[in-house]
Amino acid sequence: MTRTDDPPRIPRWLLAATLPTRDVFQTLIDDLDEEFAKRRNEVDTRSGAVRWYWSQAARSTFELLLYRLECSCCAEVMRAYLRACLLFLFAFGVAEVLVGSLVSRFDVPAAVRATALAGTLVAATALGSRGSCCGSTATQRLSAPVPTNVVVGGVSMGLGVLILSSCATTPPPVVWTSWFLSASLGASLGGIRWTAAGSETFRSI
Amino acid sequence: MERNHLGDFELMVVAASLHLGEQAYGARIRQEIEERTGRDIALGAVYKALARLESKELVSSRLGSPRPERGGRSRRNYEVTAKGRDRFAESLHALRGMLAGLNLDWVPR
Numbered sequence: 001m002t003r004t005d006d007p008p009r010i011p012r013w014l015l016a017a018t019l020p021t022r023d024v025f026q027t028l029i030d031d032l033d034e035e036f037a038k039r040r041n042e043v044d045t046r047s048g049a050v051r052w053y054w055s056q057a058a059r060s061t062f063e064l065l066l067y068r069l070e071c072s073c074c075a076e077v078m079r080a081y082l083r084a085c086l087l088f089l090f091a092f093g094v095a096e097v098l099v100g101s102l103v104s105r106f107d108v109p110a111a112v113r114a115t116a117l118a119g120t121l122v123a124a125t126a127l128g129s130r131g132s133c134c135g136s137t138a139t140q141r142l143s144a145p146v147p148t149n150v151v152v153g154g155v156s157m158g159l160g161v162l163i164l165s166s167c168a169t170t171p172p173p174v175v176w177t178s179w180f181l182s183a184s185l186g187a188s189l190g191g192i193r194w195t196a197a198g199s200e201t202f203r204s205i
Numbered sequence: 206m207e208r209n210h211l212g213d214f215e216l217m218v219v220a221a222s223l224h225l226g227e228q229a230y231g232a233r234i235r236q237e238i239e240e241r242t243g244r245d246i247a248l249g250a251v252y253k254a255l256a257r258l259e260s261k262e263l264v265s266s267r268l269g270s271p272r273p274e275r276g277g278r279s280r281r282n283y284e285v286t287a288k289g290r291d292r293f294a295e296s297l298h299a300l301r302g303m304l305a306g307l308n309l310d311w312v313p314r
Contacts, residue, residue, distance in 0.1 A: 063247055
């Protein structure tokens with residue numbers, strides 16, 4: 001086989017780099033090479049076959065990347081995290097409006113205000129974490145929204161914010177960055193199935 | 206909960222495998238779908254569907270004998286399992302149920 005008979009190297013390499021490790025995918029490149037050879041000899045010119053190969057390899061690479069993303073545990077945690085964040089933002093937004101209107105109507109001491117804020121945060125984050133658990137249950141990743149998940153996820157998400165937001169001098173970007181980090185931790189913890197034997201992340205498609 | 210009916214693309218992949226019988230392997234399945242439907246399909250999409258179908262035990266695969274045109278490497282041949290045939294029949298039944306009584310004169314043949 002001469003060098004010009006070979007399929008183009010770059011798309012072939014790209015495809016090989018994204019190929020999932022499962023056995024069933026291992027013949028994909030050979031299939032593509034075989035059809036390339038057939039096209040080059042019987043159907044197309046060499047340039048037509050190369051164009052076809054590029055198109056197939058590029059689209060297949062995209063499909064395989066999506067497949068890998070769907071199968072990765074990381075994607076599950078990110079989805080759970082996004083669900084948790086959205087629910088948190090919604091619940092906290094509503095609660096803050098309610099607490100804010102009560103605080104402005106009555107002369108509430110600072111300690112009570114901080115406690116109300118803390119309570120709101122923990123409740124909202126618990127709701128967010130519960131959302132991540134329920135979402136997981138709906139897709140059969142968790143057997144049930146275990147209360148431990150809600151408590152662990154909610155409290156860890158809430159406490160991080162509570163500590164930082166209680167410092168009056170902390171600039172808002174730092175508060176939000178910290179919330180983001182503690183929320184990630186909380187949502188990830190919320191997405192772990194706690195069993196007697198230990199913990200097990202929900203995954204496997 | 207596992208979905209009972211096959212998706213549009215899964216249905217095509219299973220149908221192509223049934224058409225091809227013992228000749229069913231990734232590239233040939235892709236070709237068969239392309240010839241019958243006129244859709245230009247990526248081989249990766251076919252493999253992705255086959256991997257899903259195999260994990261649901263709707264198809265099974267085995268490596269064939271080494272082939273000289275592939276540099277001595279084997280093809281992976283697919284076969285629709287009994288469970289796969291049942292699921293295929295269920296999906297077709299559902300589709301027929303939906304199509305029954307529809308006036309399809311406007312659909313090009």
